[in-house]
Amino acid sequence: MHTLRRHPRQWSVVAWLFVTGVTTIVGLFTYLVLQGPINKSASSQILIGNDISREFDIQYPVLHVPEVDTFVKTFASQQTESFLAKIKDRSYDSGNKLIIHYSIPHHGEKLLSIVFSVTEEIVGSPPTTVQYRQVFDVASGKKLTLSDLFRDDIDPRSVLADIFYDYFSQQPGILPREQLGLLDFTFAAVEDLIVYEDSLLLFFNPHSLGAKQDSQSVLLQKPVVASLLKNAYSGKDTGRKLDTPPENVAYAINDLPQRHIPNANGGKRIALTFDDGPSPHTKRLLDILGRYRSRGTFYVLGHLAQPYAGDLQRMVQGGHEIGNHTWMHANLTQITSAEFDWQVAGTQHAIQQATGGYTPRTIRPPYGATNGSVTGRAAQLGLKEVLWNVDTNDWQARDGQLIYDRIMGGAADGRVILLHDIYGSSVDGAIRAVPELLAQGYQLVTVSELYGY
Numbered sequence: 542m543h544t545l546r547r548h549p550r551q552w553s554v555v556a557w558l559f560v561t562g563v564t565t566i567v568g569l570f571t572y573l574v575l576q577g578p579i580n581k582s583a584s585s586q587i588l589i590g591n592d593i594s595r596e597f598d599i600q601y602p603v604l605h606v607p608e609v610d611t612f613v614k615t616f617a618s619q620q621t622e623s624f625l626a627k628i629k630d631r632s633y634d635s636g637n638k639l640i641i642h643y644s645i646p647h648h649g650e651k652l653l654s655i656v657f658s659v660t661e662e663i664v665g666s667p668p669t670t671v672q673y674r675q676v677f678d679v680a681s682g683k684k685l686t687l688s689d690l691f692r693d694d695i696d697p698r699s700v701l702a703d704i705f706y707d708y709f710s711q712q713p714g715i716l717p718r719e720q721l722g723l724l725d726f727t728f729a730a731v732e733d734l735i736v737y738e739d740s741l742l743l744f745f746n747p748h749s750l751g752a753k754q755d756s757q758s759v760l761l762q763k764p765v766v767a768s769l770l771k772n773a774y775s776g777k778d779t780g781r782k783l784d785t786p787p788e789n790v791a792y793a794i795n796d797l798p799q800r801h802i803p804n805a806n807g808g809k810r811i812a813l814t815f816d817d818g819p820s821p822h823t824k825r826l827l828d829i830l831g832r833y834r835s836r837g838t839f840y841v842l843g844h845l846a847q848p849y850a851g852d853l854q855r856m857v858q859g860g861h862e863i864g865n866h867t868w869m870h871a872n873l874t875q876i877t878s879a880e881f882d883w884q885v886a887g888t889q890h891a892i893q894q895a896t897g898g899y900t901p902r903t904i905r906p907p908y909g910a911t912n913g914s915v916t917g918r919a920a921q922l923g924l925k926e927v928l929w930n931v932d933t934n935d936w937q938a939r940d941g942q943l944i945y946d947r948i949m950g951g952a953a954d955g956r957v958i959l960l961h962d963i964y965g966s967s968v969d970g971a972i973r974a975v976p977e978l979l980a981q982g983y984q985l986v987t988v989s990e991l992y993g994y
């Protein structure tokens with residue numbers, strides 16, 4: 542369970558309690574039995590300190606599922622302790638306040654969702670409100686994440702990549718369009734969720750969006766993904782309907798979106814990319830790609846362009862893409878603008894010289910290290926940044942079989958696979974993978990073809 546900042550829900554059903562002023566009772570636990578909306582009892586636990594002026598308004602439900610009730614109590618205690626720690630040095634101020642409210646958006650036969658809204662008002666700081674969401678399996682009381690709802694043999698990316706791509710495509714301004722294809726969405730991209738009778742409300746992890754983003758949410762109708770969900774969770778989860786359906790949902794998925802990489806032929810496409818070369822192994826790669834009429838993308842180092850001019854010319858003749866990987870593998874986020882120019886513009890020039898005029902259109906920043914300034918400078922030189930979806934970690938593996946397995950394991954329509962043609966083992970793995978990918982119906986294309994650059 543993680544946190545997201547949102548506005549508190551006004552869900553005033555339970556009684557609330559103020560403890561204000563100076564008191565000297567330590568460790569007093571008071572339980573109030575309150576009438577909840579579900580004809581169940583709810584309790585308030587109150588911790589009262591000894592020398593500070595503060596106010597509590599804490600509500601939490603008792604659901605008679607032991608694991609859930611334990612979780613709820615622990616949660617309330619932890620929040621209270623954390624609040625007390627924060628106001629420890631402000632013991633002479635008055636007006637500190639902790640408010641914990643909860644709602645139960647769904648309590649079905651199978652699944653239960655609880656949302657806590659925790660507001661802290663601490664004198665001298667702006668008030669904060671954080672929402673905490675947790676889904677439980679009703680029968681076992683087990684806490685669930687999104688992946689627990691899906692069948693174990695499902696590749697989450699096959700579900701999420703398309704949904705998220707579609708969502709962000711229709712919400713311009715959240716993410717630059719060119720970043721969309723670079724994101725590799727797994728279940729980890731969803732920070733937490735709320736389940737409803739017939740839908741799932743997913744909250745994206747802002748960090749998974751590759752930038753400082755606000756939280757984003759989409760409502761996924763269960764029937765859209767019913768075949769991908771575990772049997773126990775795939776149907777309509779009827780039961781006690783406790784709350785109104787989700788409000789203010791920016792985007793609801795009522796149908797699975799189109800594949801995120803448009804392909805006129807309708808087939809699957811994949812881009813094998815090779816960094817840090819060329820090397821003496823590159824020729825074998827060009828041989829196999831040529832034999833199978835397939836294309837790859839080579840992110841070459843500028844200082845190798847002239848020594849391997851023959852290979853670069855073969856790449857151009859074979860319809861492959863040559864990309865810029867800087868002159869000497871520089872971390873572009875840590876260099877001056879003057880150095881950027883010779884690392885990147887110098888490499889463009891060297892590739893043009895070696896090939897008789899070919900100009901790279903994409904750059905892969907070494908280490909994947911980039912920021913807004915790097916992206917902007919590259920754009921000024923006419924270069925689009927390209928990262929990858931699948932990292933084979935071939936530089937560590939150095940094992941052709943393992944690298945082959947990782948290529949095949951990571952293969953999916955629209956993927957960009959990262960390899961390094963400076964290692965014989967990487968080239969061995971790729972040579973085995975090329976015919977196998979074709980047999981599985983993939984077309985091997987360049988990055989620019991894949992992204993439509």
Ligand code: ZN
Nearest residue numbers: 816817907908
């Ligand atoms: Zn590299």
